[in-house]
Amino acid sequence: MAYRILCVEDNPEIGKLLSEQLINAGHACDWVTDGEAALTALYRDTTGPRYDLVMLDLMLPRMDGLEVCRRLRRRDSLTPVLMVTAKAATRDVVEGLEIGADDYVTKPFQLPILLARVQALLRRGQQRASGDDDIGGTPPLVCGPLVIDTDQHRVELDGEPVQLTGKEFALLSLFARHPGHSFCRGELLDRVWGEEFNGYDHTVNTHINRLRNKIEADPARPRFIETVWGVGYRFTSRCDAASPDAGVGGESP
Amino acid sequence: MAYRILCVEDNPEIGKLLSEQLINAGHACDWVTDGEAALTALYRDTTGPRYDLVMLDLMLPRMDGLEVCRRLRRRDSLTPVLMVTAKAATRDVVEGLEIGADDYVTKPFQLPILLARVQALLRRGQQRASGDDDIGGTPPLVCGPLVIDTDQHRVELDGEPVQLTGKEFALLSLFARHPGHSFCRGELLDRVWGEEFNGYDHTVNTHINRLRNKIEADPARPRFIETVWGVGYRFTSRCDAASPDAGVGGESP
DNA sequence: TCGTCACGTGATGATTTCGTGATGAATTGC
DNA sequence: GCAATTCATCACGAAATCATCACGTGACGA
Numbered sequence: 001m002a003y004r005i006l007c008v009e010d011n012p013e014i015g016k017l018l019s020e021q022l023i024n025a026g027h028a029c030d031w032v033t034d035g036e037a038a039l040t041a042l043y044r045d046t047t048g049p050r051y052d053l054v055m056l057d058l059m060l061p062r063m064d065g066l067e068v069c070r071r072l073r074r075r076d077s078l079t080p081v082l083m084v085t086a087k088a089a090t091r092d093v094v095e096g097l098e099i100g101a102d103d104y105v106t107k108p109f110q111l112p113i114l115l116a117r118v119q120a121l122l123r124r125g126q127q128r129a130s131g132d133d134d135i136g137g138t139p140p141l142v143c144g145p146l147v148i149d150t151d152q153h154r155v156e157l158d159g160e161p162v163q164l165t166g167k168e169f170a171l172l173s174l175f176a177r178h179p180g181h182s183f184c185r186g187e188l189l190d191r192v193w194g195e196e197f198n199g200y201d202h203t204v205n206t207h208i209n210r211l212r213n214k215i216e217a218d219p220a221r222p223r224f225i226e227t228v229w230g231v232g233y234r235f236t237s238r239c240d241a242a243s244p245d246a247g248v249g250g251e252s253p
Numbered sequence: 254m255a256y257r258i259l260c261v262e263d264n265p266e267i268g269k270l271l272s273e274q275l276i277n278a279g280h281a282c283d284w285v286t287d288g289e290a291a292l293t294a295l296y297r298d299t300t301g302p303r304y305d306l307v308m309l310d311l312m313l314p315r316m317d318g319l320e321v322c323r324r325l326r327r328r329d330s331l332t333p334v335l336m337v338t339a340k341a342a343t344r345d346v347v348e349g350l351e352i353g354a355d356d357y358v359t360k361p362f363q364l365p366i367l368l369a370r371v372q373a374l375l376r377r378g379q380q381r382a383s384g385d386d387d388i389g390g391t392p393p394l395v396c397g398p399l400v401i402d403t404d405q406h407r408v409e410l411d412g413e414p415v416q417l418t419g420k421e422f423a424l425l426s427l428f429a430r431h432p433g434h435s436f437c438r439g440e441l442l443d444r445v446w447g448e449e450f451n452g453y454d455h456t457v458n459t460h461i462n463r464l465r466n467k468i469e470a471d472p473a474r475p476r477f478i479e480t481v482w483g484v485g486y487r488f489t490s491r492c493d494a495a496s497p498d499a500g501v502g503g504e505s506p
Numbered sequence: 507t508c509g510t511c512a513c514g515t516g517a518t519g520a521t522t523t524c525g526t527g528a529t530g531a532a533t534t535g536c
Numbered sequence: 537g538c539a540a541t542t543c544a545t546c547a548c549g550a551a552a553t554c555a556t557c558a559c560g561t562g563a564c565g566a
C-alpha cells in the first residue's frame with residue numbers, strides 16, 4: 001500500500017536514489033534538500049499529518065537535521081523519523097534517538113537494509129495510527145486466533161468469519177487496540193457510544209455479554225474479554241490457551 | 254519510566270550485561286536463554302501483553318530467534334521486537350526486519366546506542382498503546398519482583414499474575430508509591446476507603462492479611478508489607494530485594 | 507405493512523467482595 | 537514471668553457487583 005514519505009537530503013545523488021527507490025517500492029515520496037523546506041513541507045497541511053515517515057539527513061543547509069527533528073517533535077510526536085546520516089559517532093546516534101528519531105542509519109548504507117527499515121517503521125506507525133475512527137489502509141490486527149480487519153469491518157476467529165453488530169465491532173476493535181488495558185464502563189460508553197450518550201452503565205454489560213456469546217468458546221469463562229471486578233473490562237492477549245482443553249469443565253484455581 | 258523487557262540471549266555474559274543495564278535504567282527485565290523459553294515467557298498464562306519490548310538474539314538453542322519472532326507475530330502484532338545478533342549480512346538484517354522485527358542491532362554493539370534504541374522503541378510502543386487517544390501512558394510500577402500496573406489494573410509477582418480485589422489493589426499501589434513510609438490505619442482508611450468511611454480500624458488488618466496471603470511467599474514473615482508495631486504498616490523500601498531463587502535470571506541453579 | 511435486526515432498559519439470580527466479630531498468637535511494659 | 541496491648545487469622549452474613557434473559561422501541565428493507 002502507498003505511504004507518503006518525506007525525504008530530506010541535500011546530496012542530490014543520494015536524494016535521487018532514495019526517492020526513486022521509495023517510489024519504486026510503491027510509496028509516494030517528496031524530496032526536499034534543506035531543513036527549512038522540510039519543516040514547510042511537514043506543516044503545509046494542518047488538518048493532519050502530511051507524511052507517514054520522514055527520512056532525515058542531519059547535515060543540511062539552512063537548518064540542521066537535529067533541529068528539524070526537534071521542532072517536528074514539538075508539534076507531532078507520532079510521525080516516524082528515520083535519520084540517515086554520515087555522523088556515526090556513538091554520541092551522535094544516541095543524541096539523534098533521544099531527540100526523537102525512531103531509527104538511525106549511518107552512511108554509507110546498504111540500500112536493502114534501509115528499505116527494510118523503512119518498511120518496519122511504516123508497519124509500526126500504521127498500527128499506531130488506527131484511532132477510534134479508522135481510516136483506510138490499516139493492516140488487520142492480529143491477536144492470536146482473532147483477526148480484526150478494521151478496514152473491511154470484518155472479524156475472523158480461528159479462520160472463521162464472525163458476524164458482529166456495529167457496537168460489538170466497535171467494542172472489540174477498541175479492546176484489541178489496547179490489549180490489557182482495563183476500561184471502566186464510563187470510558188467504554190464515551191469511546192464507543194460517544195460522550196453525548198447518556199444511558200446506563202450496565203448497557204455495556206449487555207453488549208459485552210452478546211459479544212462474548214459470539215467470540216468466546218465458553219462465555220462463562222471468557223478467554224478474550226475479562227471482567228475486572230469493581231473496574232470494568234479488559235481485553236486479553238492470552239493466546240496460548242488456544243485449544244488444549246478449552247471447554248472442558250476442569251477447575252484449576 | 255519502568256517498562257517490562259524480555260531479554261532472549263544465550264550468551265551468559267551478554268545476557269547478564271544487558272539485563273543489568275536495563276534494570277539499571279529502571280526497567281523490569283526478564284532474561285531467558287533459549288527460544289522455547291522465550292515463547293513460554295511471552296505467553297505464560299496471563300492477561301494483556303506480558304512485555305513492552307523483546308530483545309531477541311537470533312542464534313539460540315532449541316528454537317531459532319527468527320522462528321520465535323515469526324510465532325510471536327502470528328499472535329501479537331504489537332509488542333516491539335529488537336533483534337540483537339552477530340548475523341550482520343545484509344540479507345539477515347532484511348529478513349529479520351521483514352519477519353517483524355522493529356529494529357536490528359549487530360554485535361558487537363555500542364551499549365549506549367543499544368540502550369538509546371531500546372528507549373526509542375519503548376517511546377514509540379507507548380504511543381502505539383495510547384494511539385491518538387490518551388489511553389495508557391502510565392508505565393507499570395516495578396518494585397523488584399512486584400510489577401504493579403495501574404493502567405491494566407494488574408499485579409505480577411515474579412512474572413506470575415496475582416488476582417487482587419479492588420481494595421487490595423488500592424492498598425498495594427498506595428504502599429508501592431510510598432515505599433518505606435509507615436501508614437497508620439486511619440491514614441489507610443482515609444486514602445483507600447475515603448474519608449467518609451467510618452468503620453473500624455481493624456478492617457485494615459483483614460485486608461492486609463488477605464493481601465499478604467496473595468503476595469507473600471510466607472505471610473507470617475512478610476517481605477513486602479511489614480507491620481510497624483503500635484503504628485501501622487509499611488511497604489519495604491528495599492525494592493530490589495528480589496527473591497533468591499525465583500529471579501529474573503537465567504538458569505543458574 | 508410487515509418482518510427483521512440492533513439496541514437500550516429492567517428484572518432476577520449468581521458471584522464476588524467487604525466489614526465485622528470472635529479467638530488465638532505475638533509483643534510490650536511492668 | 538505476667539498482664540495488657542496489639543496484631544493475625546478465620547468464618548459468616550451483608551452488600552456490592554456482575555451475568556443473563558426478556559421485552560419494548562425504532563430503523564430499515566422487502
